[in-house]
Structures are given as C-alpha cells and as structure tokens.
Amino acid sequence: MKKKFTEKQIHILEIAEKLIAKKGYEGTSVRDISSAAKINVAMISYYFGSKEKMMAYLYQYRVQKTRESFAEFAETIKEGKPEMQIKELLKFVIARLFKYKYFHGFVTQELRHTEHLKKELTDFYNTFTIKIDEVIKKGVASGVFTNAPKPEDVLTIILGSAIFVIRNKDFYELYVPGKEENYDQEAEKKTTANLLITVFTLLGYNPEY
Numbered sequence: 001m002k003k004k005f006t007e008k009q010i011h012i013l014e015i016a017e018k019l020i021a022k023k024g025y026e027g028t029s030v031r032d033i034s035s036a037a038k039i040n041v042a043m044i045s046y047y048f049g050s051k052e053k054m055m056a057y058l059y060q061y062r063v064q065k066t067r068e069s070f071a072e073f074a075e076t077i078k079e080g081k082p083e084m085q086i087k088e089l090l091k092f093v094i095a096r097l098f099k100y101k102y103f104h105g106f107v108t109q110e111l112r113h114t115e116h117l118k119k120e121l122t123d124f125y126n127t128f129t130i131k132i133d134e135v136i137k138k139g140v141a142s143g144v145f146t147n148a149p150k151p152e153d154v155l156t157i158i159l160g161s162a163i164f165v166i167r168n169k170d171f172y173e174l175y176v177p178g179k180e181e182n183y184d185q186e187a188e189k190k191t192t193a194n195l196l197i198t199v200f201t202l203l204g205y206n207p208e209y
Contacts, residue, residue: 019036
C-alpha cells in the first residue's frame, strides 16, 4: 500500500537526502538535518522515530517518486521504435541507480528486515520487467530483434552490472577516464555504453552507433 507523506515530512526528507548525498549517512547527523530544515531536533523523532527510521521513510519516498516518474516516462516513449525504447529504459534505470547511489549500503542492511521496503522495490522491479517484456515482444514481432531473452534476466544484467560499478569504485576507477574530476559521470557513461552493447547483443540487434 502506498504511503502518504505530509508536506512537512517531504520537506525534511528532501533536505536529509541532499545532505546524505553529500556527506554520507554516517557523516550526517540529526542536528545537521534539523538545522538545514529549520526545525527543532525533536521534530525528527516526532515525524520519523529515529534517524534510522527516517532513512527507511526516505527510501520508501524515493522509490514511490521513481515509480511515478517511470510511469510518466514510459508513457512518453511508448510510440517509439523498440530499439529506442530499450535504450531509453536502460538509461532511465542506470541514471537513477547512480543518482541515488548512497542508498545501496542502507538497502543491503535494511531490506533484510523491513518487509514494506522490500515490497516497494519489488513492485517497481516488476513494473519495469513488464515494460521490458512488452518492448521485446514488439521488437520480435516487427523483426527488429531476432532473440527474445527473458525480461527479468535483462533487468538482472542491468542492475547487477550497475550496482557492481557503484559498490566497487576502488576497482572500477582504474578503468575510467577522467576519474579524478568526474568519476561518477564517466562511470555512468561507460556502464551505460557497455550495457547497451550487451543487451542489444542478447536481443540480436545491431545498432548503428
């Protein structure tokens, strides 16, 4: 069931998100968040219970917003050619994984224990998988794609590759140009380009780059 957030909760969560993205979860205190949000420290406890629970609320809020933006995005590309839709779907999910990469450590720990967070994420993955399946079938029917891999396998390849890059910066930065100044940007570009080749190969499609 979709959770409804009050305007005040959203304000605090969005402030917290900006701080955590810059300083990390451990480096961001409740006092930092309350000061930036211009509220009393006790309000964090009132609205969320604790810093840890606030992070769970933030994760749930961000997944809900991503699902909403994906629904709008999917609508805008639905008339496009299958190859274009696959490319845009892949770019959509990778861009969000990199943009909200600070969640990954939290997700690893918290999703083992919090069922409603698991459901939020699983529902989004299922929605995305259904869309991939729709596009693959359209491409095969029109002769654009010669293979029809399972959509859940395509999503697994995309997520697995992107999350590996995000979690293993010490390794991957050895192979990313411009790593000192723009590592995240360059890593995202490299990951996207490699995955496009992989996914199009699975589909039996040879794009003209």
